[in-house]
Amino acid sequence: MEALSSKFLLIFFAFSFTTLSIQARETNTLFIRNSCSSTTYPRLCYASLVKHADLIQTNHVLLTGTALNVTLASAKSTSAFMSTLSRSRGVKPREAAAMKDCVEVLSDSVDELRRCIGEMSHLRTSNFEVTISDVQTWVSAALTDESTCTDGFQEINAKHNIQRIVRGKIVQVAQLTSNALALISKLAN
Numbered sequence: 001m002e003a004l005s006s007k008f009l010l011i012f013f014a015f016s017f018t019t020l021s022i023q024a025r026e027t028n029t030l031f032i033r034n035s036c037s038s039t040t041y042p043r044l045c046y047a048s049l050v051k052h053a054d055l056i057q058t059n060h061v062l063l064t065g066t067a068l069n070v071t072l073a074s075a076k077s078t079s080a081f082m083s084t085l086s087r088s089r090g091v092k093p094r095e096a097a098a099m100k101d102c103v104e105v106l107s108d109s110v111d112e113l114r115r116c117i118g119e120m121s122h123l124r125t126s127n128f129e130v131t132i133s134d135v136q137t138w139v140s141a142a143l144t145d146e147s148t149c150t151d152g153f154q155e156i157n158a159k160h161n162i163q164r165i166v167r168g169k170i171v172q173v174a175q176l177t178s179n180a181l182a183l184i185s186k187l188a189n
């Protein structure tokens with residue numbers, strides 16, 4: 001009898017714990033959805049951040065920091081991809097030149113995003129408003145760099161699949177950057 005009731009108790013606790021963690025997860029994903037709704041590309045914002053819901057919880061600083069980290073990772077992988085692609089066979093000199101320009105621009109963006117992330121990590125200790133305004137300036141610069149790069153690609157006719165893929169990747173980096181900027185602005189208000 002006692003064994004049976006302790007078994008029930010165990011099941012009850014396991015059930016409550018599961019319910020609580022499901023509720024916490026729902027709260028966290030709802031927080032991300034709401035925060036993303038004020039960005040320019042809310043669906044991309046949500047899709048890129050929901051994987052990190054357990055880390056972000058309902059913390060604006062962690063949300064923004066994660067958005068910057070996700071953007072940096074995307075800029076780095078796009079840059080590496082383009083760099084390899086520009087050196088591959090069958091790529092026309094004009095295309096290779098555009099890709100190389102893009103890699104340069106992306107590496108500037110990566111530097112700016114790195115500085116942002118560095119600044120974000122000591123947000124609590126330094127002057128909040130100055131830091132936020134620096135971060136905004138850098139992310140804006142990153143965004144300008146990326147649109148310069150996509151402009152370069154528009155000039156090449158987008159007949160080839162490869163160009164469409166490349167453009168898609170760069171556009172995604174630019175959109176992630178724009179979203180990070182929106183989240184930073186929200187943090188500043």
Ligand SMILES: *[C@@H]1O[C@H](CO)[C@@H](O)[C@H](O)[C@H]1NC(C)=O
Pocket residue numbers: 055061062063065066069117121
């Ligand atoms: C972002 O990346 C930096 C460097 O890898 C790390 O220290 C920091 O914890 C990350 N921030 C978030 C919110 O994950």
